[in-house]
Amino acid sequence: MKNITVTVLIDALIDITLLAFLAITAIAIIHMRNLFVIIMLFGIFSLHSAGLFVVMDAADVAFTEAAVGAGISTVLMLATLALTKNHEEKKPPHHARLPLLVVLITGGALVYGTYDIPSFGDPMSPAQQHVKPHYIERSIEETGVANIVTAVLASYRGYDTLGEVTVIFTAGIGVMLLIGGRLLRRKKQEDD
Amino acid sequence: MIDIIFGHYNYWIVIFLMMAGFYTVISRGNLIKKIAGLNIFQTSVFLLYISIGYVSEGTTPIIAEGFTKYSNPLPHVLILTAIVVSVSTIALGLALVVRIKEAYGTIEEDEIHEQDMSL
Numbered sequence: 001m002k003n004i005t006v007t008v009l010i011d012a013l014i015d016i017t018l019l020a021f022l023a024i025t026a027i028a029i030i031h032m033r034n035l036f037v038i039i040m041l042f043g044i045f046s047l048h049s050a051g052l053f054v055v056m057d058a059a060d061v062a063f064t065e066a067a068v069g070a071g072i073s074t075v076l077m078l079a080t081l082a083l084t085k086n087h088e089e090k091k092p093p094h095h096a097r098l099p100l101l102v103v104l105i106t107g108g109a110l111v112y113g114t115y116d117i118p119s120f121g122d123p124m125s126p127a128q129q130h131v132k133p134h135y136i137e138r139s140i141e142e143t144g145v146a147n148i149v150t151a152v153l154a155s156y157r158g159y160d161t162l163g164e165v166t167v168i169f170t171a172g173i174g175v176m177l178l179i180g181g182r183l184l185r186r187k188k189q190e191d192d
Numbered sequence: 193m194i195d196i197i198f199g200h201y202n203y204w205i206v207i208f209l210m211m212a213g214f215y216t217v218i219s220r221g222n223l224i225k226k227i228a229g230l231n232i233f234q235t236s237v238f239l240l241y242i243s244i245g246y247v248s249e250g251t252t253p254i255i256a257e258g259f260t261k262y263s264n265p266l267p268h269v270l271i272l273t274a275i276v277v278s279v280s281t282i283a284l285g286l287a288l289v290v291r292i293k294e295a296y297g298t299i300e301e302d303e304i305h306e307q308d309m310s311l
Contacts, residue, residue, distance in 0.1 A: 119199025121248030171280030
C-alpha cells in the first residue's frame with residue numbers, strides 16, 4: 001500500500017513538472033518572433049505532451065504524438081518556412097487588448113466549467129463507467145487482441161478509422177491541388 | 193479547497209495552454225505563427241481528453257496478468273484519430289500559406305488585407 005502512495009506522488013510530481021514545461025513553452029511561443037524558433041519550440045511542446053501522455057497511461061497516444069505531432073508537423077512547418085522564405089514575424093502594430101479580453105473571458109468560463117468535472121484520476125467518474133468495463137472485460141475474448149486501444153480502434157470503432165483515412169485522403173488531395181501544380185507552372189515559365 | 197486544487201490543477205493548466213494557443217491565433221498576424229497557435233490549441237484538447245480518461249493507480253490499457261485497473265481506452269482511441277486529423281488540417285493550412293505567399297508575396301495578415309483593399 002505504501003508503495004502505491006509513493007508511485008502516485010511521483011506520478012503527480014512528473015505530471016506537474018511536464019505541465020510547467022508546457023506552459024513555459026507556450027508562453028515562449030507567444031513572445032518569440034523568429035519563426036524558426038517558434039517551430040522548434042512547437043516541436044518541443046509536442047514532445048513534452050507526448051511525455052505527459054505516457055504519465056497519464058496513454059502509451060499509444062504518446063507514440064503517435066511523438067511521431068506524427070512532434071515529427072511530421074514540425075517537418076511540414078519547416079518545409080513551409082523554406083518555401084515562403086519569411087523568417088521574422090512583423091512586430092504587431094499595437095498591444096492587443098481585445099484578444100486578451102476574449103481569451104480571459106473564455107478561459108474563465110472554461111475554468112468555471114471544470115468545477116463540475118470529477119477529480120483528476122477518479123475511478124468512479126462517469127467517463128469510466130459506460131462502455132469502459134465492457135472493453136476491459138470482453139475485448140480479449142471478442143477480438144483476441146491484448147491491447148484494448150488497438151481492439152477498439154480496429155474492431156469496435158473500425159468505421160471511425162475508415163473515416164479518418166477519408167480525412168487524410170481529402171487533405172492530401174487538397175494539398176496537391178493547392179501546391180502540386182506549383183512545380184509544373186514554374187517549369188512552364190522556364191520553358192517559355 | 194485542497195481537494196479541488198489537487199483534483200483539478202491538471203485541467204486548469206490544460207485550459208491555460210488552450211488559451212495560449214487561442215491568443216496566438218487571434219492576436220498575431222503572421223500566418224505560420226497562427227498555425228503554430230492552432231496546433232497548440234489542438235494538442236491541449238488532446239491533453240484534456242487523456243486527463244479525463246486517466247485513473248490514478250491504473251495502468252496502460254493492455255491486458256496483462258497482475259493488473260486490474262486500466263485507464264479508459266476510449267479517449268485514447270478518439271485522440272489517436274484526432275492527432276492524425278490535426279496533421280491533415282495543419283498540412284492543408286500550410287499549403288494555403290504557401291499559395292498565399294505566391295499570390296500576395298507576403299504572409300502577414302495586415303499586408304494581405306491592404307493589398308485586397310487597394311484593388
